[in-house]
Amino acid sequence: MHKTSSRLLALLSLLQTHRDWSGEDLAERLDVTSRTVRRDMDRLRELGYPITTVKGPAGGYRLEAGTDLPPLLFDDGQAVALTVALQTAAVGTAVAEDAARALATLRQVMPPRLRHRIDQLRVTAVQPPAATGDTPQATAQLLMDLSRVIHAREELRFDYAPGANASADDPRRVEPHHLVAWRHHWYLVAWDLPREDWRTFRVDRIRPRTPTGPRFTPRELPGGDVSAFVTGRFRGNDGTTTDWPCQGEVILRLPAADVVPFAQDGIVEELDAHHCRLVLGSWSWTGLATAIGRFDTGIEVIGPPQLATAFRELAARYARAARIPQADAAGDGRAGEA
Template sequence: MGSTSARLLTLLGLLQSRPDWSGAELAERLAVTGRTVRNDVARLRELGYPVSAVRGPGGRYRLGPGARMPPLLLDDAEAIAVAVGLRRTTATAGFEEPARSALTKLEQVMPDRLRRRLASIRDASTSGPENTDSNVEDPAVDPAVLAAVADAVRDHQGLRVDFRDQRLELEPYRLVAWQRRWFLVAREPRTGEWAPYRVDWLRLRTPGGRRFTPVPFPGDVTDFTVREVARAGWAVHARVTVDAPADEVLARINPAVGTVEALADGRCVLVTGGDSVEVVAVWIGMLGLDFHVDGPPGLVEHLRVLAVRYAGAVPVPVPVPVAVPGAGPVAAPGTPT
């Protein structure tokens, strides 16, 4: 390899790219001897980069956390991937400004060839709207709240929160991102019940709750979130009675739409929800089955409006005259007899 400084930067980049390297692997990648690798590691330590080593055949090296942040060395594909990802994040409610600021800083330190490539990707492409399944704007999530919740999950620290009209103490378990929203899956120690809580609806209270010993979650946390959000995670909820067996309804819906409860008379109830009555009405209509809705009032009224609108959207069929044997000629509708 070329100069020592170039080799040190390459070595630093390798140590950043994965957690653990053997001395032999580093020597092969750098095309140097094991002794040179050891000398270069010593130089990185002198510069303040905390490279730890495990003695043994070939030795093993790891870049640990330290008092100073090493330069972030990305190859061309990695730098473009980060930049494109940040550009998409600028469309995420609550993260627009941090993502835009980080993208600006990244573009400033990019080599000219990468800035030109990123510019060509930007100028040659466009993106459709992120939110195409709702007539309600995506909720903004405070990055500070999201970070505080993630810290509480990591540290097994209880949370005291205001959630809509409730004041709760929660044991946070996992954050789940779904449908451009963040949900905290948590256990309420008072009742032992698990539930997903929309992070944009959480208001953290200080001081926080008590530290706790985590209770294992009973099942798959993602499946649980998708299923339970239909009951408690939307602005509008409805229980729809469907004139069909539960199995038929389950075969027609995505699990994200809601849950299905069988009834003794062979029908079932679809428990569903959405950000607005318009969204819920669309999902119900896509069933292709007869249904009955008793509430909420806003949804009932919207379905009445849709019924009139759809009925007026198609021409009324004209009855076709039917000839009766022995009755003589049949006059066309509207013809005097």
Template sequence: MTSDTTSRMLRLLSLLQTRRDWSGADLADRLAVTVRTVRRDIDRLRELGYPVDSARGHAGGYRLASGTDLPPLLLDDDEAVAIAVALRTAAGGLTGIEETALRALAKLEQVLPRRLRGRVAAVQGSLAGIVWDEDRRGPRADPAVLATLAVACRDHELLAFDYATRHGTTSRRRVEPQHLVASGPLWYLLAHDTDRADWRLFRLDRVTDPLPTGRRVPPREVPGGDPAAFVAGRLTAAPVRHRAVATVRAPAAELRAAHPGLAGRLRPVDDATCRLDASDDALPRIARLLAGLDAEYTLDADPEVLDHLRHAARRLADAARYTDGGSGARPESTSP
């Protein structure tokens, strides 16, 4: 196949993805070729696995249909599901790219096999998100595990899996899965543990060998009615390595409006003051959170937190003196 033919076929495929139906004459006009050449190129696309339907007669034309398999050299099943969910999420709320995301989503879903559409719907319908002020890096969930849990949430099907605790011990758990919640790069399953008769959170990167039992149960109402808020509260209350609580001279409502991701960490003291729990396992995250506050505050924190903040402040002061001085000589660092 020549390079001209390859380029023309890629252009033809792009056109088929942008509109539901095309007449042979329209395609020939767009590609500056004959209708006969369009027919030959359509046959080549079919040979490569692209599901192109055609109809004869005056109203006939070509349509890129849903396939029994994904077209070759595009996406595997997990990639297709992940991209479709990401595009749906972007189209629903990421400022500035909604229209672009919708166009890309329309192209993908037009050829998405039916078996994958159910997985996409299950994942999307089971998701809730927690917005943090910073991107927390950490282990990602296995797409196959994510898809299995999403379907179990959608179908309200009892699920068994192996779960590793933060201490490294593993046990078999049996739960009624309710919601999947994303917190930064981490995913959590919110479920009712049948053995412990209580709500539990499970990090998906610690879940292995999920096995649907085939038994369906009625859905449960999450305490408070908001899965994301419930999970955020549990995460905030979880034990952390470093304690840091700031008393901020600003109303809690004002701080929530300026920093929506801090909502679960704030507690009002009075009309003009609130407390912010900045505790975390990582000292740099505490420093970045406190540095982002645009109000005066006092701090009650562990000694290692205070030491880290002092060293960070010295480095910032050194950098500021070097930048403002203009002497060309970097000051000697006061950090250890």
């Protein structure tokens, strides 16, 4: 049986995971009697937690949202999860400093045992280097402003610079739908009213105009899933599928273990100790051929024909770039063999 303090913490964790709990279920989970559960509920109410009794045949309890902040209680797993999230989720963003301050604040109110445990947890999230001339990250205030407009379902007007060195277009007018994070950048998913199509906008390149426009009835996002939609758009399709527009299959003269670390989201199948099959996708056939060519080994194209054509076009392009006529290059090869 739990001690009173640890049992209260376990009870509070259970109340936060479900809307309603019956007294019998809580007693069974905590290995106590229903009478003990009732006493513990009274103790939590005294600490400021708004717990109401649910009427019904079996009765039960519900943790409501309170107006005052009661003492924060975290079990070991929650403390570790918060530490990892605050150390990694905000890296390279405008809220990184706020996340660091939040972690410092939580550490101060944790008991010595938990504080010692999270002090031993050192996680470093490495942000990819920014492109030359890249724009600053979106500010926390801008994210909050966009979130408010999305929640209010109001049309948004803003100036937008599509590239680091590009000038702003005419003001855009959209129906904002979602804020998403993709590879350390925030994006706004919205219905572009003049263009009558879905668009994704880098948030750090948005400069909102005021006032906002009229309210609107949200449209249904293609596919219904914002994660799949954004993934599909960045892979060059219409957002209704996450598949790459171009996908090919080859056999590489390399062990599968040497290919897997660099195959990204490709599928690698081991054929023998020195060969493997690779199925990979890209936004174009030329891009796909280039991605496969970086393995620097013998390649056998299984299909489709467009991939083989892309390899031939790249070979001719590279030969011209090297300023070696293909006929002479072939002759040199024969002479060397002789």
